[in-house]
Amino acid sequence: MCGIAGIFAATPDTAIESQTLVNMAAIMNHRGPDSYGYCNPADMGIGMSHARLSIIDLDENRGRQPFWLDGGQTMCVHNGEFYDFQRIRTDLMAAGVDFTSKSDSEVLPTLFRRFGMNVTLTRLRGEFAFSLYDEMEDTLYLVRDRFGIKPLYWTQTDDAIIYGSEVKVLLAHPDVKPELDSEGLFHQLIQVMVPGTTAFKGIQQVEPGHMLKITRKDGEFHIETHKYWDMDFPVIGTREEHTEDYYIEGVRRELIDAVQVRLNADVPVGCYLSGGIDSCAILGLASGIEQEPLKAFTISFDNADYDESDIAREMAESVNADQEVLQLNADLLYNNFSRTIWHTERTIYNTLAVAKLMMSQRVRHVKYKVVLTGEGSDELFAGYPAFRQDMFLHGMEGLDASQASEWRKSLETSNALFKGAMLAKDEYVSEELNSKVGFTPSCLQPWLGCSEHAKQLIHPSHRENLQGYEPGNAIAAKLDDSYLSERHPLDKAQYVWIKTMLEGQILTWGGDRVDMANSMEARPPFLDHKLAEFAANIPPEMRIRGSKEKYVLREAMKGLLPETLYKREKFAFMAPPAHTDDAKWQKLKALLNQYASREKVEKAGLLDADYLETLVSKQESSHTDVSEKVQIDAILNHALGVMLLHHHFIETDIPAYAYEQAQSLNWVV
Numbered sequence: 001m002c003g004i005a006g007i008f009a010a011t012p013d014t015a016i017e018s019q020t021l022v023n024m025a026a027i028m029n030h031r032g033p034d035s036y037g038y039c040n041p042a043d044m045g046i047g048m049s050h051a052r053l054s055i056i057d058l059d060e061n062r063g064r065q066p067f068w069l070d071g072g073q074t075m076c077v078h079n080g081e082f083y084d085f086q087r088i089r090t091d092l093m094a095a096g097v098d099f100t101s102k103s104d105s106e107v108l109p110t111l112f113r114r115f116g117m118n119v120t121l122t123r124l125r126g127e128f129a130f131s132l133y134d135e136m137e138d139t140l141y142l143v144r145d146r147f148g149i150k151p152l153y154w155t156q157t158d159d160a161i162i163y164g165s166e167v168k169v170l171l172a173h174p175d176v177k178p179e180l181d182s183e184g185l186f187h188q189l190i191q192v193m194v195p196g197t198t199a200f201k202g203i204q205q206v207e208p209g210h211m212l213k214i215t216r217k218d219g220e221f222h223i224e225t226h227k228y229w230d231m232d233f234p235v236i237g238t239r240e241e242h243t244e245d246y247y248i249e250g251v252r253r254e255l256i257d258a259v260q261v262r263l264n265a266d267v268p269v270g271c272y273l274s275g276g277i278d279s280c281a282i283l284g285l286a287s288g289i290e291q292e293p294l295k296a297f298t299i300s301f302d303n304a305d306y307d308e309s310d311i312a313r314e315m316a317e318s319v320n321a322d323q324e325v326l327q328l329n330a331d332l333l334y335n336n337f338s339r340t341i342w343h344t345e346r347t348i349y350n351t352l353a354v355a356k357l358m359m360s361q362r363v364r365h366v367k368y369k370v371v372l373t374g375e376g377s378d379e380l381f382a383g384y385p386a387f388r389q390d391m392f393l394h395g396m397e398g399l400d401a402s403q404a405s406e407w408r409k410s411l412e413t414s415n416a417l418f419k420g421a422m423l424a425k426d427e428y429v430s431e432e433l434n435s436k437v438g439f440t441p442s443c444l445q446p447w448l449g450c451s452e453h454a455k456q457l458i459h460p461s462h463r464e465n466l467q468g469y470e471p472g473n474a475i476a477a478k479l480d481d482s483y484l485s486e487r488h489p490l491d492k493a494q495y496v497w498i499k500t501m502l503e504g505q506i507l508t509w510g511g512d513r514v515d516m517a518n519s520m521e522a523r524p525p526f527l528d529h530k531l532a533e534f535a536a537n538i539p540p541e542m543r544i545r546g547s548k549e550k551y552v553l554r555e556a557m558k559g560l561l562p563e564t565l566y567k568r569e570k571f572a573f574m575a576p577p578a579h580t581d582d583a584k585w586q587k588l589k590a591l592l593n594q595y596a597s598r599e600k601v602e603k604a605g606l607l608d609a610d611y612l613e614t615l616v617s618k619q620e621s622s623h624t625d626v627s628e629k630v631q632i633d634a635i636l637n638h639a640l641g642v643m644l645l646h647h648h649f650i651e652t653d654i655p656a657y658a659y660e661q662a663q664s665l666n667w668v669v
Helices: 018-026 085-095 103-117 115-122 167-169 182-190 244-262 277-289 309-318 332-336 338-342 352-365 377-381 385-394 401-413 430-435 450-455 460-465 472-480 489-506 508-518 529-535 551-556 561-566 582-595 596-605 609-620 628-651 654-664
Strands: 002-009 035-039 045-051 065-067 075-085 125-134 139-144 155-156 160-164 210-217 220-227 269-272 297-303 324-328 370-372 521-523
Touching: 002 018, 002 075, 002 115, 002 125, 002 582, 045 075, 045 125, 065 561, 075 085, 075 103, 075 244, 085 103, 085 472, 085 551, 103 115, 103 125, 115 139, 115 210, 139 582, 139 654, 155 377, 160 167, 167 332, 167 628, 167 654, 182 450, 182 460, 182 628, 220 269, 244 529, 277 309, 277 370, 277 551, 297 309, 297 352, 309 324, 309 561, 324 352, 324 377, 332 338, 332 352, 332 529, 332 582, 338 582, 338 596, 338 628, 352 508, 377 489, 377 529, 377 551, 385 489, 401 450, 430 472, 450 628, 489 508, 489 654, 508 521, 582 628, 596 609, 596 628, 609 628
Parallel strands: 269 297, 269 370, 297 324, 370 521
Antiparallel strands: 002 045, 002 160, 035 045, 065 075, 075 125, 125 139, 139 210, 155 160, 210 220
């Protein structure tokens, strides 16, 4: 687990500045504090750098990247983990290949040289982002893992492609100018992003399961985008029929394998543990595989309605885990809000991101670098309340009156705390999403439903640029119809979530960015692509049985879970919103006064100061209903986040700051 960066010039004779490469590594030193490396051979117009967090092969010299192999024909840097790499190494060594390290990363250039990139990608298992330069074709490859667990950003200037693990890495290059564009700004205020985009003008993401092939010729770049994997649910009528036991046993088998390969490390591995069946299942399986009791890390909130620590404690005791509980309050959550935005590089609707950042800090404090997490389970097994809603509304034809009444009652009472955030306050319909998906997925409606607030909150100059802009249309345009057409409504709802909220929220500000802020690697076994491919074939009625979500997973893990947890309804994990507690509300207001005062808002030219004050007043009014307060809380967090993005990345001279970081680390070349 590391951070990567690189520069690919339009012409081979362009010199790549060594200190710029090092500065790009230095500004993400939190991703890799153990060592760094760079490579920029003369007369090649290519340079790469790397900040290393040592987990596999702890020898500092042996595992140093970039790798520059085959007599200089192949250069690469890698962030993440390739699982089963020992088997790949053994096969290649049997064929006469020599390796210079024990690092999992070194299998990448070796596979590429023997089989080419297309075959190589089928052999790689895990969470990863990498760049690889092939001198023979004068081609740079930028590749991101199947679900987008690891980030990879890129931009094109007048004479170079610049890329890295974080936006700030690109901004450390003096030719990349920071600017929030109108559409990016708008999507920051409504939470949901258009896949592949960022808040910053000209800066894109390599999309999950995609490869960019960038070939250089006569001073120009030819850029091809290839999808090498996607979540492929069966076309209606083609799903193979099997017994219930087949699916239960298959889930158990695939999940055990996914957990087992992710326990492989040269450092201790712990587990995140909430009160949900996902993290509890991971801890239970890992405890069965490992010989010694595992370390479990749990977040506890100071609001009983949102706190799951009692159930987590019961699970930890059942497997004799050594549990660390981090208790969070208003001071810890809001005092670290600004720091969190520096790392997420996008806005957040809820302080859960801050809570996760504080948890990764505790993990490193007790000298752990790696944890297993439960992310991905809800995506594979239909765990969110929005999925139940879409299943009932669009996938349950033929219900009799009694069955329909039971479903409706379940939907009305389920997760009432989250109406306005996880569930829409009011129905929102997008014509383009209706056309492509067949309906507007419930998971997007809460955020698309903030559009009117966002249009009034955005500064008039940006508002003018957004005349006629419909965010649902922009999202729909990025969805691949070939993976939606003729699928079951539940499959469609899960696919849309995976392409939007999973990558843009859960794996970003709820995952890699706040984990790596404290040099900690999170490994999500549920997002193993082999498990995902099995799960895609599970019938919808076995993912949601009656009104019970994640039925097949519950049955597969039944023997591991405490009885109360096995029977418990899904509880969406989030931090208590500010309106639920006067101490939190006062802390949020203080941050708004500090970073989003009328003077600062008007100077930045991003938000409408009058409407921001209107929202604050409305939040304090006793006449505002609870679901609207949940929605306004999210919008105020986004508004604060926008102003912090401006503070951190627009007002700050990032190239100068990156050089200062390099100096402080003694990384001056």
